[in-house]
Amino acid sequence: MKIIEVNHLSYKYNEKDVAINDVSFSIDEGKYVAIIGHNGSGKSTFAKLLMGLLEPNENSIKEFGIDLNRKTVHELRSRMGIVFQNPDNQFVGATVRDDLAFGLENRCIKREDMDSIINEYAEKVNMVEFLDKEPENLSGGQKQRVAIAGVLSMNPEIVIFDEATAMLDPRGKKEIRETILKMKKDNPGMTILSITHDIEEAYQADEVIAFNDGKIVFQGKPEDVLKDEKKLQEIGLDIPFVVSLRNKLEAKGINVRGSSLEEVVKEL
Amino acid sequence: MSSITLGRYVPRDTFIHRLDPRVKILSLILLMVAIFISYSTWEMTFIIGGILALFIFLLALISNTSFKALFKSLRAMWFLIIFLLLVNVLVKPKDAQWVAFSIGSLNIYWESIFQSLKIILRLFLMVSLTMILTTSTKPLDLTYALEWYMKPLKFIKFPTHEVAMTISIALRFIPTLLNEVERIMKAQTSRGVDFKHGRISSRFKAIISLIVPLFIASFQRAEELADSMEARGYNPKAKRTTYHKLRFSVNDLFAFILCGAFMAATIVFTVMDFTIKTPLFVPWLVIGCFCVLVYLFGLGAANARRYKK
Ligand SMILES: Nc1ncnc2c1ncn2[C@@H]1O[C@H](COP(=O)(O)OP(=O)(O)OP(=O)(O)O)[C@@H](O)[C@H]1O
Numbered sequence: 229m230k231i232i233e234v235n236h237l238s239y240k241y242n243e244k245d246v247a248i249n250d251v252s253f254s255i256d257e258g259k260y261v262a263i264i265g266h267n268g269s270g271k272s273t274f275a276k277l278l279m280g281l282l283e284p285n286e287n288s289i290k291e292f293g294i295d296l297n298r299k300t301v302h303e304l305r306s307r308m309g310i311v312f313q314n315p316d317n318q319f320v321g322a323t324v325r326d327d328l329a330f331g332l333e334n335r336c337i338k339r340e341d342m343d344s345i346i347n348e349y350a351e352k353v354n355m356v357e358f359l360d361k362e363p364e365n366l367s368g369g370q371k372q373r374v375a376i377a378g379v380l381s382m383n384p385e386i387v388i389f390d391e392a393t394a395m396l397d398p399r400g401k402k403e404i405r406e407t408i409l410k411m412k413k414d415n416p417g418m419t420i421l422s423i424t425h426d427i428e429e430a431y432q433a434d435e436v437i438a439f440n441d442g443k444i445v446f447q448g449k450p451e452d453v454l455k456d457e458k459k460l461q462e463i464g465l466d467i468p469f470v471v472s473l474r475n476k477l478e479a480k481g482i483n484v485r486g487s488s489l490e491e492v493v494k495e496l
Numbered sequence: 497m498s499s500i501t502l503g504r505y506v507p508r509d510t511f512i513h514r515l516d517p518r519v520k521i522l523s524l525i526l527l528m529v530a531i532f533i534s535y536s537t538w539e540m541t542f543i544i545g546g547i548l549a550l551f552i553f554l555l556a557l558i559s560n561t562s563f564k565a566l567f568k569s570l571r572a573m574w575f576l577i578i579f580l581l582l583v584n585v586l587v588k589p590k591d592a593q594w595v596a597f598s599i600g601s602l603n604i605y606w607e608s609i610f611q612s613l614k615i616i617l618r619l620f621l622m623v624s625l626t627m628i629l630t631t632s633t634k635p636l637d638l639t640y641a642l643e644w645y646m647k648p649l650k651f652i653k654f655p656t657h658e659v660a661m662t663i664s665i666a667l668r669f670i671p672t673l674l675n676e677v678e679r680i681m682k683a684q685t686s687r688g689v690d691f692k693h694g695r696i697s698s699r700f701k702a703i704i705s706l707i708v709p710l711f712i713a714s715f716q717r718a719e720e721l722a723d724s725m726e727a728r729g730y731n732p733k734a735k736r737t738t739y740h741k742l743r744f745s746v747n748d749l750f751a752f753i754l755c756g757a758f759m760a761a762t763i764v765f766t767v768m769d770f771t772i773k774t775p776l777f778v779p780w781l782v783i784g785c786f787c788v789l790v791y792l793f794g795l796g797a798a799n800a801r802r803y804k805k
């Protein structure tokens with residue numbers, strides 16, 4: 229089933245800059261989709277449009293088969309969740325516990341049920357021991373895990389990550405990547421859109437969509453898209469050395485699968 | 497940044513920490529009234545002041561508030577204190593006649609000295625009380641309590657929930673913004689901006705170089721936060737449940753009675769114009785203090801039993 233259908237979607241913040249330029253495509257239910265593109269190519273704008281945080285042009289977005297407009301936005305939004313880039317700017321509560329409660333309060337969950345839900349989802353992202361900690365005493369990765377728990381506790385059918393790992397150190401990045409994979413395993417039916425600059429993460433996805441200047445320039449399997457180095461460079465994306473090396477080896481008929489230089493060298 | 501940490505919440509598990517924030521706010525007001533009531537004689541002022549000081553000292557002790565921090569607040573007010581002292585001592589009170597000493601032709605009166613001492617004592621007690629409240633109560637709980645007190649305003653369409661939400665977000669972002677200030681200061685210092693030295697005009701420029709990026713960053717933060725809150729289903733107009741429940745317990749009732757009694761007693765003293773010479777005043781005072789002590793002791797013992805498992 230097509231869970232997201234986009235038809236001739238355009239958006240501009242002001243007369244001059246067209247952030248999204250006549251985009252059409254669709255995403256199947258249960259897919260893990262990576263969205264790539266250079267800075268300012270319109271990825272975040274696109275994510276906000278899908279969440280109804282920006283108003284799309286008429287009849288351009290359908291989610292769950294329902295047209296997204298002012299009347300349906302609250303209902304549709306309640307079936308989706310988004311994790312943004314900056315760990316600090318999405319932490320609303322005074323403590324982890326309060327932050328998780330914030331989403332439940334919005335959903336009018338009964339107070340008596342909240343504690344068990346909070347514990348359940350804190351457990352899923354390994355944050356139980358930090359429940360009473362304030363955000364300033366948490367690392368960026370921990371805050372992002374709280375954000376993920378907050379989103380998961382709403383039982384969303386679509387989860388969007390807008391560069392959720394971009395501001396984290398390597399350890400934080402790894403934590404979040406693992407959390408996302410675990411989340412995918414626990415909820416096979418969940419559709420995940422992950423906006424990322426991390427080509428490695430894009431490799432883990434079922435499908436890759438590449439943006440360039442407000443337009444979609446690719447949609448397809450990661451292997452097909454990410455191998456075309458020339459094309460990627462054309463749209464302003466850096467390819468990590470390992471990936472480039474791997475591609476070159478493959479062209480010579482040597483197949484390796486390691487994702488870090490050491491692993492590749494070891495395999496060789 | 498140390499001045500900002502003064503009076504900051506310190507997580508502990510004391511009797512006072514556990515009290516209902518609504519009761520704490522109300523008690524603060526009751527005790528403030530008691531502190532600010534005036535008496536016709538100096539002895540009364542200092543006896544009641546002393547008793548209140550002793551009581552507040554006890555509160556600080558129970559709530560585990562550091563005395564160092566309390567006295568630091570006094571140090572933070574040094575300018576105000578010196579100013580008050582000077583004004584009071586230099587200006588002759590109307591019916592002052594009790595000369596303490598003279599400097600040249602200038603007479604310094606005992607009355608003025610007492611007057612300044614009284615003001616300083618009141619200021620100190622007031623600040624101490626407030627600090628005990630803020631170090632023993634989570635800012636968020638204070639916000640909920642304020643929201644509760646603002647409830648009647650809902651009838652005149654006052655956005656009590658929005659105000660409470662705004663305050664709690666502001667509280668949540670204070671440390672984040674302080675970090676940001678530090679970061680921008682470092683960045684600007686590395687570009688040669690000097691915040692600590694130089695003429696007023698160049699320091700003013702330095703401050704501008706801090707404020708402008710801080711504002712821009714804060715606006716961006718606010719926008720992202722708003723997006724995130726909206727995405728998580730926040731709608732101030734819609735119905736929401738609340739996670740926090742303010743609980744009024746027996747202890748709260750006792751604390752409220754105690755503070756209420758203090759205020760009532762001081763009002764009775766001033767209205768009936770009590771002095772130490774009033775017949776039976778001293779025995780009654782002693783009995784009253786003894787009762788309060790027994791009461792506190794009983795409360796302490798009862799709670800120690802309840803919480804020690
Ligand atoms: N609030 C805004 N007001 C005006 N223009 C904006 C606003 N947000 C984004 N833009 C512009 O819209 C275009 C697309 O921005 P967008 O944030 O969607 O890009 P992005 O692909 O997410 O970039 P990045 O990788 O840096 O996150 C850019 O040219 C940007 O300058």
Ligand SMILES: [Mg+2]
Pocket residue numbers: 271272273390391
């Ligand atoms: Mg972006």
